[in-house]
Amino acid sequence: xxxxxxxxxxxxxxxxxxxxTLGNAILSIISFSILALITWKVLDWAVFSAxxxxxxxxxxxxxxxxxxWAVIDARWRLILFGLYPHEExxxxxxxxxxxxxxxxxxxxxxxWNGRSIxxxxxxxxxxxxxxxxGGIFGMPVVDEQRWGGLSLTVFIFLxxxxxxxxxxxxxxxxxxxxxxxxxxVTGIIIDSVRSLPLLTILFAFAVVLPFLLPDxxxxxxxxxxxxxxxxxxxxxxxxIIRGGMQGVPKGQEEAAKSLGVRYRHRIQRILLxxxxxxxxxxxxxxxxxxxxxxSLFIIIGFxxxxxxxxxxxxxxxxxxxxxxxxxxIALIYFAFVFSLSRxxxxxxxxxxxxxx
Amino acid sequence: xxxxxxxxxxxxxxxxxxxxxxxxxxxxTLIVMGRTNLQEQGIISGFDFLWKATGWxxxxxxxxxxxxxxxxxxxxxxxxxxLFLGVIGLVLAxxxxxxxxxxxxxxxxxxxxxxxxxxxxxxxxxxxVQVFFWYAVVTRFPGPRQAIxxxxxxxxxxxxxxxxxLNITGLSAFLGIVAFLTGLGVIVWVSSAQQFRRxxxxxxxxxxxxxxxxxxxxxxxxxxxxxxxxxTLVSMPALKxxxxxxxxxxxxxxxxMAISIAIYGGAYIxxxxxxxxxxxxxxxxxxxxxxxxxxxxxxxxxxxxxxLRAMLPILxxxxxxxxxxxxxxxxxxxxxxxxxxxTAINQxxxxxxxxxxxxGGFLIINFTLAAVLNRINRAIALKGDQLRT
Numbered sequence: 141x142x143x144x145x146x147x148x149x150x151x152x153x154x155x156x157x158x159x160x161t162l163g164n165a166i167l168s169i170i171s172f173s174i175l176a177l178i179t180w181k182v183l184d185w186a187v188f189s190a191x192x193x194x195x196x197x198x199x200x201x202x203x204x205x206x207x208x209w210a211v212i213d214a215r216w217r218l219i220l221f222g223l224y225p226h227e228e229x230x231x232x233x234x235x236x237x238x239x240x241x242x243x244x245x246x247x248x249x250x251x252w253n254g255r256s257i258x259x260x261x262x263x264x265x266x267x268x269x270x271x272x273x274g275g276i277f278g279m280p281v282v283d284e285q286r287w288g289g290l291s292l293t294v295f296i297f298l299x300x301x302x303x304x305x306x307x308x309x310x311x312x313x314x315x316x317x318x319x320x321x322x323x324x325v326t327g328i329i330i331d332s333v334r335s336l337p338l339l340t341i342l343f344a345f346a347v348v349l350p351f352l353l354p355d356x357x358x359x360x361x362x363x364x365x366x367x368x369x370x371x372x373x374x375x376x377x378x379x380i381i382r383g384g385m386q387g388v389p390k391g392q393e394e395a396a397k398s399l400g401v402r403y404r405h406r407i408q409r410i411l412l413x414x415x416x417x418x419x420x421x422x423x424x425x426x427x428x429x430x431x432x433x434x435s436l437f438i439i440i441g442f443x444x445x446x447x448x449x450x451x452x453x454x455x456x457x458x459x460x461x462x463x464x465x466x467x468x469i470a471l472i473y474f475a476f477v478f479s480l481s482r483x484x485x486x487x488x489x490x491x492x493x494x495x496x
Numbered sequence: 497x498x499x500x501x502x503x504x505x506x507x508x509x510x511x512x513x514x515x516x517x518x519x520x521x522x523x524x525t526l527i528v529m530g531r532t533n534l535q536e537q538g539i540i541s542g543f544d545f546l547w548k549a550t551g552w553x554x555x556x557x558x559x560x561x562x563x564x565x566x567x568x569x570x571x572x573x574x575x576x577x578x579l580f581l582g583v584i585g586l587v588l589a590x591x592x593x594x595x596x597x598x599x600x601x602x603x604x605x606x607x608x609x610x611x612x613x614x615x616x617x618x619x620x621x622x623x624x625v626q627v628f629f630w631y632a633v634v635t636r637f638p639g640p641r642q643a644i645x646x647x648x649x650x651x652x653x654x655x656x657x658x659x660x661x662l663n664i665t666g667l668s669a670f671l672g673i674v675a676f677l678t679g680l681g682v683i684v685w686v687s688s689a690q691q692f693r694r695x696x697x698x699x700x701x702x703x704x705x706x707x708x709x710x711x712x713x714x715x716x717x718x719x720x721x722x723x724x725x726x727x728t729l730v731s732m733p734a735l736k737x738x739x740x741x742x743x744x745x746x747x748x749x750x751x752x753m754a755i756s757i758a759i760y761g762g763a764y765i766x767x768x769x770x771x772x773x774x775x776x777x778x779x780x781x782x783x784x785x786x787x788x789x790x791x792x793x794x795x796x797x798x799x800x801x802x803x804l805r806a807m808l809p810i811l812x813x814x815x816x817x818x819x820x821x822x823x824x825x826x827x828x829x830x831x832x833x834x835x836x837x838x839t840a841i842n843q844x845x846x847x848x849x850x851x852x853x854x855x856g857g858f859l860i861i862n863f864t865l866a867a868v869l870n871r872i873n874r875a876i877a878l879k880g881d882q883l884r885t
Binding site for chain 2: 178
């Protein structure tokens with residue numbers, strides 16, 4: 141009979157928490173009804189009255205009110221791998237797995253030093269690239285034109301970050317240069333890129349540049365667009381790193397200078413490690429934003445995950461099942477973005493505690 | 497030679513000249529190469545094309561536009577559409593953001609949970625996915641004959657949303673709304689700015705009502721001037737034949753864009769609002785309660801003004817971001833500034849000039865918005881004598 145002790149206190153707690161005043165009671169009831177309604181509707185739609193198997197074709201879905209996950213069952217390969225050759229799909233899947241492993245590894249504080257992080261990211265990128273491209277270990281070559289779906293999204297993200305990060309450090313160092321013209325011009329470059337929409341930059345690099353450059357200098361459209369996206373990333377990331385650098389006490393650099401430490405070592409061993417630590421939460425946030433923004437590549441004509449999703453419900457008899465396809469794509473983005481941003485918030489709290 | 501390298505002044509000067517020179521050389525090379533390349537394709541650079549007829553139409557325009565009108569006018573159409581969508585999106589996003597943000601700072605944990613669910617779902621899905629989703633939703637409404645009818649005045653159909661409207665030109669509608677919003681902005685400024693701090697409450701209240709009246713009258717006059725000849729002022733949508741006549745039609749593209757920007761932006765603004773309220777010190781609220789202010793007074797005199805000051809700079813960045821996000825309209829065919837420019841590049845081939853106009857246009861929009869918000873921010877920031885803690 142231990143419940144006898146607990147019961148009145150739970151009631152009392154409910155009353156003080158949710159029904160203390162009339163306003164609070166109304167708020168509680170409204171919030172609870174909305175939450176309950178949404179939960180019930182979503183569960184009912186997505187689970188209880190849904191069709192999961194594509195065995196009976198699209199007609200099976202039309203008979204029920206719930207979600208038609210059959211479209212995912214029928215088309216998941218198209219959404220995840222795009223036009224990648226069917227028998228090589230395992231390579232595309234494995235390559236995405238490598239990237240997930242890489243992301244998890246770089247979240248562990250054990251690897252938080254310049255060398256490990258560089259090895260993890262460059263090694264992961266090479267593994268991804270050769271798995272996708274083939275040509276070694278007897279894997280047939282698959283050109284970039286045939287990459288698509290989730291793996292193309294991941295490739296765009298990886299390359300953007302790998303090209304953009306060194307560029308951002310360079311821009312941040314140039315902007316805090318003591319020479320007024322160098323810092324001034326760098327400031328203008330950074331601010332102009334930041335005040336333009338990413339889409340216009342992608343458009344300029346992917347679509348307009350070939351009109352301006354001779355053929356030999358144009359290169360592949362995908363890499364031009366990624367270069368534009370890397371430049372955009374670098375302009376934002378440079379400001380984040382600069383903010384981190386401002387958090388490093390000036391005395392430290394002056395002390396190193398007076399000991400005769402060379403510029404390169406002052407930057408490499410004193411300034412950057414601390415700047416990166418200060419800028420870590422904002423950097424993770426920027427990575428999250430960059431991952432979300434890879435979806436813009438659909439507009440300049442790449443077959444990334446959103447485009448392959450549009451194709452998945454746009455053809456054949458599945459045109460009615462757009463909600464399910466978008467929900468599936470949204471879920472993939474959500475899983476990545478939500479966990480990374482939670483991790484960022486956790487780090488921020490941990491560092492706040494450390495600073496106190 | 498070595499001594500010259502050791503001369504710091506000389507070395508710095510050389511480094512700077514090399515850096516700036518290299519940057520300028522890169523830009524000039526690009527432009528010169530582009531010009532010769534384009535000339536080979538028979539396109540003469542210059543801005544003469546702006547006065548030529550476009551030969552194509554736009555699907556949505558606030559001002560009169562036909563395919564015989566010149567290029568400069570189509571650019572204006574695009575710019576107005578961007579601003580129009582921007583204003584609708586920002587206002588709706590702010591309303592949603594404030595409501596959800598308040599829910600997230602509420603003492604009631606059910607309301608907090610509701611707010612958190614909203615923010616986490618809509619912030620973590622890319623805007624463009626949401627745009628495609630809402631576009632798919634609004635284009636799948638039933639056709640005009642089976643349109644969803646709300647009180648015989650609102651009709652939802654796959655061709656767009658039909659609502660009662662005024663028989664006025666799009667431009668005057670736009671100007672009227674801008675005028676009214678400006679009036680509201682001035683009222684906010686009067687309520688919170690330094691210059692009016694020492695004004696008597698009664699006089700201040702009278703001033704605010706006066707401004708509201710003026711804004712209302714000016715808006716009405718603008719609408720009246722812009723009314724279409726030979727029509728009643730208010731027009732109701734009605735089904736005639738296969739489609740609706742009368743009223744205003746909100747196109748599916750515009751509504752999909754406005755809904756997505758409002759929902760996505762609302763999630764971000766909610767976080768900013770929450771941050772603003774969290775930054776208000778507990779001590780200040782407790783002090784206000786202990787001198788006997790009511791809950792409403794604590795909110796309207798202490799928490800809200802202090803929170804607003806904390807959130808305005810971040811809010812300004814978010815607004816600039818949302819304006820830039822209107823460019824995604826091109827994905828579903830909303831003729832905003834970006835889409836108009838890219839179509840013009842395709843049609844006329846005046847790549848360099850149009851690219852310059854595109855970038856210039858966005859720089860001007862964003863710098864203006866940033867400058868206005870900075871002014872407001874400075875006007876309501878805490879000044880020296882208020883900083884006693």
